[in-house]
Amino acid sequence: MNTQQIIDAIDLTDTVEELVEAKNFTGIVEAVTPLSTEQVTALLERLPIEQRAIVYRLLPKDNAIEVFERFSPALQRDLIQGLRDGEVATIFSDLDPDDRVWLLDELPAALAPRLLHGLSTKDRQLTSEVLGYPKGSVGRRMTPEYVSTRTDATVGEALQRVHAQLDDAETVYTLPVLDGSRHLIGVVSLRDLLRSASEVGISEIMQDVSAMTAYETAEAAARRCAELGFLALPIVDREDRLVGMLTIDDAARILEHEETEDAARQGGVEPLRRPYLATPVRSLVSSRIVWLLVLAIGATLTVQVLSVFEATLEQVTVLALFMPLMIGTGGNTGNQAATTVTRALALGDVRPKDVWKVLLRELGVGMSLGALLGLLGGVVTTVIYDPSVGLIIGLTLLAVCTMAATIGGIMPMIARALRADPAVFSNPFISTFVDAAGLIVYFMIAQAVLHL
Amino acid sequence: MNTQQIIDAIDLTDTVEELVEAKNFTGIVEAVTPLSTEQVTALLERLPIEQRAIVYRLLPKDNAIEVFERFSPALQRDLIQGLRDGEVATIFSDLDPDDRVWLLDELPAALAPRLLHGLSTKDRQLTSEVLGYPKGSVGRRMTPEYVSTRTDATVGEALQRVHAQLDDAETVYTLPVLDGSRHLIGVVSLRDLLRSASEVGISEIMQDVSAMTAYETAEAAARRCAELGFLALPIVDREDRLVGMLTIDDAARILEHEETEDAARQGGVEPLRRPYLATPVRSLVSSRIVWLLVLAIGATLTVQVLSVFEATLEQVTVLALFMPLMIGTGGNTGNQAATTVTRALALGDVRPKDVWKVLLRELGVGMSLGALLGLLGGVVTTVIYDPSVGLIIGLTLLAVCTMAATIGGIMPMIARALRADPAVFSNPFISTFVDAAGLIVYFMIAQAVLHL
Numbered sequence: 001m002n003t004q005q006i007i008d009a010i011d012l013t014d015t016v017e018e019l020v021e022a023k024n025f026t027g028i029v030e031a032v033t034p035l036s037t038e039q040v041t042a043l044l045e046r047l048p049i050e051q052r053a054i055v056y057r058l059l060p061k062d063n064a065i066e067v068f069e070r071f072s073p074a075l076q077r078d079l080i081q082g083l084r085d086g087e088v089a090t091i092f093s094d095l096d097p098d099d100r101v102w103l104l105d106e107l108p109a110a111l112a113p114r115l116l117h118g119l120s121t122k123d124r125q126l127t128s129e130v131l132g133y134p135k136g137s138v139g140r141r142m143t144p145e146y147v148s149t150r151t152d153a154t155v156g157e158a159l160q161r162v163h164a165q166l167d168d169a170e171t172v173y174t175l176p177v178l179d180g181s182r183h184l185i186g187v188v189s190l191r192d193l194l195r196s197a198s199e200v201g202i203s204e205i206m207q208d209v210s211a212m213t214a215y216e217t218a219e220a221a222a223r224r225c226a227e228l229g230f231l232a233l234p235i236v237d238r239e240d241r242l243v244g245m246l247t248i249d250d251a252a253r254i255l256e257h258e259e260t261e262d263a264a265r266q267g268g269v270e271p272l273r274r275p276y277l278a279t280p281v282r283s284l285v286s287s288r289i290v291w292l293l294v295l296a297i298g299a300t301l302t303v304q305v306l307s308v309f310e311a312t313l314e315q316v317t318v319l320a321l322f323m324p325l326m327i328g329t330g331g332n333t334g335n336q337a338a339t340t341v342t343r344a345l346a347l348g349d350v351r352p353k354d355v356w357k358v359l360l361r362e363l364g365v366g367m368s369l370g371a372l373l374g375l376l377g378g379v380v381t382t383v384i385y386d387p388s389v390g391l392i393i394g395l396t397l398l399a400v401c402t403m404a405a406t407i408g409g410i411m412p413m414i415a416r417a418l419r420a421d422p423a424v425f426s427n428p429f430i431s432t433f434v435d436a437a438g439l440i441v442y443f444m445i446a447q448a449v450l451h452l
Numbered sequence: 453m454n455t456q457q458i459i460d461a462i463d464l465t466d467t468v469e470e471l472v473e474a475k476n477f478t479g480i481v482e483a484v485t486p487l488s489t490e491q492v493t494a495l496l497e498r499l500p501i502e503q504r505a506i507v508y509r510l511l512p513k514d515n516a517i518e519v520f521e522r523f524s525p526a527l528q529r530d531l532i533q534g535l536r537d538g539e540v541a542t543i544f545s546d547l548d549p550d551d552r553v554w555l556l557d558e559l560p561a562a563l564a565p566r567l568l569h570g571l572s573t574k575d576r577q578l579t580s581e582v583l584g585y586p587k588g589s590v591g592r593r594m595t596p597e598y599v600s601t602r603t604d605a606t607v608g609e610a611l612q613r614v615h616a617q618l619d620d621a622e623t624v625y626t627l628p629v630l631d632g633s634r635h636l637i638g639v640v641s642l643r644d645l646l647r648s649a650s651e652v653g654i655s656e657i658m659q660d661v662s663a664m665t666a667y668e669t670a671e672a673a674a675r676r677c678a679e680l681g682f683l684a685l686p687i688v689d690r691e692d693r694l695v696g697m698l699t700i701d702d703a704a705r706i707l708e709h710e711e712t713e714d715a716a717r718q719g720g721v722e723p724l725r726r727p728y729l730a731t732p733v734r735s736l737v738s739s740r741i742v743w744l745l746v747l748a749i750g751a752t753l754t755v756q757v758l759s760v761f762e763a764t765l766e767q768v769t770v771l772a773l774f775m776p777l778m779i780g781t782g783g784n785t786g787n788q789a790a791t792t793v794t795r796a797l798a799l800g801d802v803r804p805k806d807v808w809k810v811l812l813r814e815l816g817v818g819m820s821l822g823a824l825l826g827l828l829g830g831v832v833t834t835v836i837y838d839p840s841v842g843l844i845i846g847l848t849l850l851a852v853c854t855m856a857a858t859i860g861g862i863m864p865m866i867a868r869a870l871r872a873d874p875a876v877f878s879n880p881f882i883s884t885f886v887d888a889a890g891l892i893v894y895f896m897i898a899q900a901v902l903h904l
Contacts, residue, residue, distance in 0.1 A: 010803075036660055038680065045801075070679070166647045173625050173642075173683075190625070190642070195618045208488055226708055227522070228490065229701030231625075231683065249681030252704050256678060259711045260795060266718055267791025268784055276796035277806065281813055285820045288788045292821060295784050296829070302776040313772050317765050320772040324754040324779055324887055332720055332747050336740045339719025343712060344728035349497075351462075354729065361733055368737045369744060377748070431784075435776055 009039030013046045020051045029058050037063055041070040045275050053082025065094045074273030077106040089118040096170055097126040098143045098250065105135065130244070138221035139214030141254060142235040142244030143170040148178050149202055151185050156198030162190065171247045174232040177206045182241040184211055184234050211236045214243050221246050222254035223347075262346075265421065266339070268295065298432030302327070305436050309443040312452055318385065319446055322393060323439065330400040330438040333369060334430040337362050337408030342422040345412055355413045359406065366405025367398070374398035392446045399445070400438045407434060461491030465498045472503045481510050489515055493522040497727050505534025517546045526725030529558040541570040548622055549578040550595045550702065557587065582696070590673035591666030593706060594687040594696030595622040600630050601654055603637050608650030614642065623699045626684040629658045634693040636663055636686050663688045666695050671710045674703035675799075714798075717873065718791070720747065750884030754779070757888050761895040764904055770837065771898055774845060775891065782852040782890040785821060786882040789814050789860030794874040797864055807865045811858060818857025822850035844898045851897070852890045859886060 012031060019027045032040060032055065040059065044052050044067065056079055059067060068076060068091055080088050080103075092100060092115045104112050116124055126144045133139025147169045149158040162172050175193070177186040186206035196205050211234040212221045225233040225246055232245040264271035270287040272279050306313070313320055341358060344350035350358060378394025408430050412422035446452070464483060471479040484492060484507065492511065496504050496519065508531055511519060520528060520543055532540050532555075544552060544567045556564050568576055578596045585591025599621045601610040614624050627645070629638040638658035648657050663686040664673045677685040677700055684697040716723035722739040724731050758765070765772055793810060796802040802810060830846025860882050864874035898904070 036662070038662055163646060166643055191618055194615060210488070210490055223708070226701070226704035229705070231701075248700050248704065249678070249683075252678035252700065252707065253681070255704065255707060255711070256675070259707075260799075262715065263718065263795055264791060266715065267787050269788045269792055272792065272795075275799070275801035276792060277801060277809060277813075281816045281820070284792070284813065284817045287792075288785070288817070289821060289824060291788070292781065292784055292825065293828075296777065296781050296825060299777045299780045302780075303773050306773040306776070310769060310773065314766075314769045317762060317769070317772075320765050320769075320775070321755050321758040321762065323772070323775055324758070324891070325748065325751045327776055328751045328754075328883065328887065329744065329748050332744055333740070335719050336721045336743070339716060340721055340724065340728060340736070340739075343715055347712075347727070349727035349729060357729060361736065364733045365736045365740070368733070369741060372741060373744065373748060376745075431780070435780065439776070 005036075005039060009035055009043045010046060012043055016043065016055060017047065017051060020047075020054055025058060028055055032059060037066040037070070041067050045071070045075065046277060048278075049078050050082060053079055057083070057087070065091060069095065069099060072273065073102050073106040075275075075278075076103050078274070080107065085114075089115065093119055093123060096143060097123070097130050097145065098141055098170075100127050101130045101140050104131065105140075133214050136217055137215050138212060138218045138235055138246055139243065141218045141221075141250055142214065142246045143250070144244045145170045146176065146232070146245040147172050148176045148242060149188065151177055151179055151203045151206070153202045154198060155193050155196045155200045155202065155205070158188065158202055159193055159198065162193070171232045171245055174230065174245070176209070176234045176242050176245065177202055178242055184209060184236050184240055184242045187234065189231075209234060211240075211242075212246075213238060218246075218254050219258045222251035222258070225251040226255060268292070295431065298429075299435065301432060301436040302439055305439045309439075312443055312447060315452060316446065316450065318389065319392075319443070322381075322396075323442070326393075326396050326400060326442050327435040327438045329373065329397060330404040330434040331431050332404075333366065333401045334404035334408035334434045337365070337405045338411055338422075338430055341409050342412040345416055345422055350413075352413060352417055355410070358409050358413060362405045362409030363402065365409075366402040369405065370398035370401030373401060388449055392442075392449050395445050395449075396438075396442045399441045400434070403437060403441070404430070404434045457488075457491060461487055461495045462498060464495055468495065468507060469499065469503060472499075472506055477510060480507055484511060489518045489522065493519050497523070497527065497730060500730075501530050502534060505531055509535070509539070517543060521547065521551060524725065525554050525558040527730075528555050530726070532559065537566075541567065545571055545575060548595060549575070549582050549597060550593055550622075552579050553582045553592050556583065557592075585666050588669055589667050590664060590670045590687055590698055591695065593670045593673075593702055594666065594698045595702070596696045597622045598628065598684070598697040599624050600628045600694060601640065603629055603631055603655045603658070605654045606650060607645050607648045607652045607654065607657070610640065610654055611645055611650065614645070623684045623697055626682065626697070628661070628686045628694050628697065629654055630694055636661060636688050636692060636694045639686065641683075661686060663692075663694075664698075665690060670698075670706050673698050674706035674710075677703040678707060720744070747883065750881075751887065753884060753888040754891055757891045761891075764895055764899060767904065768898065768902065770841065771844075771895070774833075774848075775894070778845075778848050778852060778894050779887045779890045781825065781849060782856040782886040783883050784856075785818065785853045786856035786860035786886045789817070789857045790863055790874075790882055793861050794864040797868055797874055802865075804865060804869055807862070810861050810865060814857045814861030815854065817861075818854040819850070821857065822853030825853060826850035840901055844894075844901050847897050847901075848890075848894045851893045852886070855889060855893070856882070856886045 016028060016031055019031060035043065040063065044055060047055060056064065071079065095103065116127060119127065129144050130140055130142065145168055147162050147165045149161060158175060166172060173190045175188050175190065176184055177188055179185050187209040188202055188206050192205045210228060212224060214235050214237060221233060225248055230248060232247045234242055235244045235246055237243050261271045268291040272287060341350060374394040374397035377397050378390045381393045382390025411430055415422040468480060468483055471483060487495065492515065496507060499507060508516060523531065547555065568579060571579065581596050582592055582594065597620055599614050599617045601613060610627060618624060625642045627640050627642065628636055629640055631637050639661040640654055640658050644657045662680060664676060666687050666689060673685060673687070677698055682700060684699045686694055687696045687698055689695050713723045720743040724739060793802060826846040826849035829849050830842045833845045834842030863882055867874040
């Protein structure tokens, strides 16, 4: 199936909607049956909530669970609310333990015990293991269903274990190697097992391993797994005993999730939990209003600053003309620095203890940028207006850029130190602070130059 | 190895730098040998360019190539420039075909033919196959080294092929199933092969497959591979014949690369190609100055707008006090809309033909936001200043938010239509346009209310 076929499926949306309106269920079945899991998912994602549940009910069972697994947790919740308890229980028990937890995180707390109760003892135990770890930790995203082997085992024995668990284990391509007390010693890939004679000892083909503890954040573990290109990253407890594996497809899912969140927050919106067109306007508004209010209230600071300088403004109205340019440039410089440093923090290129290095670098960057822009702006305004205005603009740009870059670079470090999300915390603070501070600098320089 | 051990390695940086200064090579070997590939990579990434090459030379050969593969393409280039041709040729031939292409994309064009010439005939042929596809296409990121099987083969025959190619193939866990003329018919997982009796026919256990053509973008293919949780996504030519596989670890690498780029551009900086602390201040400046200039030049539009209304400003200086607040709120609303829609486009939740749906939704969202903020702002300013100011502020907020959200929502769609990157194109345009237009609206309303 290629992209075109997905689009064809999406184009079925209107047809299916009409069929549902017309309660023509056989028609729906005929329309949906020929579609692949992927096409059905794309189609359902674009249907209104109630219709989604109706069409979902009409899918063949195996197809249905695959489709369900592809939905985002929020869509899964929407769907579940439209289904009967029996149907929900079935879906729930068909999911992998870690997928169950994704879903439970979404559902009203009251529902969780009932669903867990419906599971087989083994499933319930596996699931609650995963549920035991704090929200946002990799422990909650790892799979407890893996095939492990032991340092004293042979390749033949390991392969037997793989064969025995081919149906249950979520991952069979990377085997963690444990010692007698379940401590993680290394890993061996299925590929290497197949490559070796069955009497060879695991310890001979075992590779040095990289693991993370179940309490580290899911994002950090996912990024690690992706960077190392591991098919599965072993997860250990504080005593280095293996508790689960983070598979790379889950890692990719986590990274995509994080990416969406960061991108949204950087733009000052709460991330949407559903596809854009499936999100009611009301939710769009509420995903933005809070941020907009915070930023607007912050911006009133500029009103107060300006009222202090109202007299100066009345004397030299021309100063007002450059206000947006000055604060805009400051804001942009600040955001540039914040973006770069936030990213560096996320990738681990910069650590909290590097704060002074960052401060110095951004100071240098800000002064260079300010010098370049200030020179340019100063000359231009001198030509168009007069030298005194040119001097004011030039000096202000120099000062504002230097200040903005430094603050913009430091803010994410402070945010991190305060355990706040740098991406969220930095931008509003910067725009607010830099705007206000920038205006103060601007008018102080103006007063000095014009001897007011 | 856990995070702590990585940090320990990083903390070695200063020690190693001193050892290099002191030309104490045995000392370096002693310091580096006990470290894992991962630790060495983290350590080298933090060394200055010249020192990096020196230390790299001292690594044991197998370890060296693994470390090289972990470097970002830009770091790989830096390193290569510090090595002798012989050393470069060796590294180059040890890489996988697709990794060679990542690297060639980085190197000066002149170097490419020489390096390709050094390869074995088979390697050269495989590499140039991949090189044949346009930059940015998945054809350039896929691996041509995979194990395939045929619809008429048995499980036993397929497993034999896997065994035969265990050493060469980059991926052996997902086998594309082809017909006589290499058309892609389905896929079968190694897990299912191991699960089935050797006389079973492939066609019986084969699964429906999802593929993309080699000419689609690497980002789209990577996102698809991650969303489907495939270990490898088959890549076909325009006739649906298999040409390669995109492995999920490469997909994750591509997505991380894209994520870094988008995050940077959204913040108005060109993405850094090296870790922050390894990037010279000069490069930091040049990664920002262009954007800053573009935005500043755009912002001069506000100066022109304001000079038109200078007379009004002189009469009613109080209007100047609210300028930053008004344009700030407009800019924020616009960026919120742009961020949401850009994201929706990237995820395929919104398609270009949905432009009217988006327009209507953002119009609704903008008016709601504007009504809320306008009411609040209007009341507050009425209390603090006077009703006429309150009316001006209230109406302006309503108008600006409505306009900003609509434009912010449409811009990414236009950008996409113009084949420009929405993330890059939208924000500067919005901030420029919305600021200027916002000021015009503000002063027009003011003039109307105050009968100027």
